[in-house]
Amino acid sequence: MAPAGALSELPLLLALLGALLPEPGDAQTSVFPTEATLPRGGSVLVNCSSTCEEEAFLGLETPLTKEERDTGHNWMVFELSDVEEDSKPMCFSICGSKQTTARISITVYRFPEHMELLPLPPWQPVGENLTLKCHVWGGAPRAQLTLVLLRGEEELSRQPAVGEPAEGTATVLAGRGDNGANFTCRAELDLRPQGLGFFQNTSAPRQLRTFVLPMTSPQLETPRILEVGTSEKVVCSMGGLFPASEAQVHLALGDHRLNTTVTYNEDSLSATAWVEGTAENKGDHLLVCAIMLGNQSQESWRNLTVYSFPAPNLTLSEQEVSEGTQVEVACEASAGLRVRLSVAPAEPWAPSVQFLLNATAEDNGRHFSCSAALEVAGHVLYKNQTKELRVLYGPRLDESDCLGNWTWPEETNQNLSCQAWGNPVPRLTCLRETDRAPLPIGDLRPVKKQYEGTYLCKAESPRGAVTRKVFLTVLTRKNVLIIVLLTAGAILGAVVVAICLYNRQRKIKIYKLLKAQEAAALKLKTQATPP
Template sequence: IFPSSPFPLLPGLQLLCLRAFALPGDAQASVFPTEATLPRGGSVLVNCSSTCEEEAFLGLETPLTKEELDRGHNWKVFELSDVEEDSKPMCFSNCGSSQTLAPISITVYRLPEHMELLPLPPWQPVGENLTLKCQVKGGAPRAQLTLVLLRGKEELSRQPAVGEPAEGTATVLAGRGDYGANFTCRAELDLRSQGLGFFQNTSAPRQLRTFVLPMTSPQLETPRILEVGTSEKVVCSMDGLFPASEARVHLALGDHRLNTTVTYNEDSLSATAWVEGTAENKGDHLLVCAIMLGNQSQESWRNLIVYSFPAPNLTLSEQEVSEGTQVEVACEASVGLRVRLSNFSHHFIDGRHFSCSAALEVAGQVLYKNQTKELRVLYGPRLDESDCLGNWTWPEETNQNLSCQARGNPLPWLTCLRETDRAPLPIGDLRPVKKQYEGTYLCKAESPRGTVTRKVFLTVLSESGKNVLIIVLLTAGAILGAVVLAIYLYNRQRKIKIYKLLKAQEAAAMKLKTQATPP
């Protein structure tokens, strides 16, 4: 509504019609500037003037907030403020009975009110296309507004802002190098042609995480069977991961998750855990290893049997007995186990060992457990020929070994003294044998279970004695050779006589046969 005047304002369409039918040479209204570009909420000064020779009535028709700042002969200056959107105010001049109009075009520019790069997927597989989408609300003038999608500082796409909200898109092939990359959307308002400059605004960045999870299953190393009361190590590993440090591992025995330690390398990981066999988890279980990266996972599983295998029980009625005593031996095992009792002894009869063996078949594998106990047999000292040779004859200055040892349980104490001077018997290595060792020795073996004695004769041959021995040996050899030769000759003559006798018998038989044949 304009101020009252002797020439009431006509509606806009009527004013345009009056201007169109104004006669040439009539007074004209004019406005300055004819175009204005303002920031949102800005203000502009508008000068309305008329060429009327008389005093013209000037005004400005607009819904905007206006204020007359100055006036003169046939001109007025108005200030339009708080301009929020595009507008076309109309400057009019009433000169006499005619009215003329002069429009002004006001364009309001503003950066977008809301600009957002739509959320990226939490994880993006390497080698797959990723579509980026930028959404912009507001912003004017749209003809000078451009949407730009960026990866870091790299420009991926540039497109005009169309529609409300305006959307810009770009498609990229995700790679390992995109892990941790920042993507943004930028709005550019270029008003340099209007002499106002270049404006831009950028959205908050969004970071992309790419990953590689091979299509192969993890390698799972685990025992097939596990005994109650024992523990075994389980190892789950996988190669070709990216980024390996982001991968998560789930190791579980049935519903029980295992306490896992994970070691990461450049493109692989190895997870270890200890699985324990308890009475509560006895039976068949599924051991599972799952490796998760991004929004994918791969898993491996193995069957694990937790079994109980108590050791067999071996009992002896007595642990230590005298020789000849009867002892009861029992071998027992749990139900379902096969048992066997066996025994063995040392070379000496000091003791006897009994073994109780139990067998259990688990998953096609036969397992064994043994319990062994020793039965100590007590007996008195023994000093037999096999323990201590009674006669020793050695040449002087030779290297010999004299062995003499008593047996018994408990082990007896052995003393061997020469009868003449009670010198000890030189048991062990004699290097060399001395004449002074010669003599008769009395060996005595003693223990709490008795005493036994034995005489030992040690003869040492001197050098002359050795020559006599050689002569005796040679003579004995000669006699033995003569006896052998005589036996040989006797047998040969005997065989010859037998041969001749057989020939004579054959000739006589032939003669009798010839005489018996009829003529």
């Protein structure tokens, strides 16, 4: 390769030679090929020739590395190698005193050195525009270099490569269908007009993730109050999510995150957790549920009060006593609480209540209830303790529980009830006095004549015994007819007596009326006669 100084002086030298040499005529210089497209670092053979009738002086002026490969009458072939950039070498010839030139246009093509689709956002909201950007460094010739942005195989934009780096952009409206879609940038170098073909290179793909998070708060179902020693379920749910399976849930009581189980559906989720009331977390807390999807989040919160409410203490001096024993009933509450006893509901609430009772048989099985009240977060809560009093008393066989006389028609359906009371429950036996046959207590279907008689019923327990006679009379059909006739006769007699009494009273009234009229007439006559 000629030194740079020599190359700069070559045109002056050629011009001087042309002025000194005689002019041969209209000789021309030509070059082949006139245009060449090479890969970067490639080589090309250049043929310089002259139409001079005489022997012409030929040469090739270029800063490129050249080497003479062949020569002949008025032609010369040079090889240009390691061509890195576009160039326009010049062939020249001197024919006589005249110099002519011809240039070859060399275009160097090269693929882009580096191309990249700029990172996509981690999440893209559905319904918002997304701008894609592609940067390409290097690549030539730029006139044949095009940048293409693609979604999968779908072409989004096509732009010429301009600047360094060249930038290609495209704007898309993100939809649900774009979730998981791959976006790429492709560089296309079209050298088919130069007969070299079509070249393309594609960047590494980038995947888009789209999402939908409604602008509403999650639905939070939680108790407002929680007692120490108990646990309650908390449920946080939300619909309209996309993709629902990518959503995350944060459930926490104050600074304590709860162990949460999340169930996903097509476009919704439901998260459940158990919150426990402990002595350590007694007081007011904020229960928070946050649902996060993409780069957004929505949350709901509720106030939760953890409280302690010991049950009241109800005591009976004795729970099992004999009839006539005095029993003390006491109702007490923990510090800060007030109580009320069921036997005195009208009394005001107090820290403690006492009640004295002289136990009777009617008090057996009586329940006493001690109630305590506590106000928590605007709610009034009650706790009760109940105890039963057992009173021991001897057997009772009263008229109301076992009638003394039973009279029934034969062959009818009846129910014979006879029950004894006492604590402990007495054993009841009813035997007929004549033959000690048992009294058929219960359903008699039908009543038989053989049941008739006088029975002695005895109720006995460890606390004593009582007896009662029971008379059972069974009426045959003849007895029933006589009773019916006697009853009808009695009714008829009563009617006749009533009629007789009515007539007698009516006659008395008429008689008294006549006597009164006669007395009145006599009085008038006496007054009318002169003395």
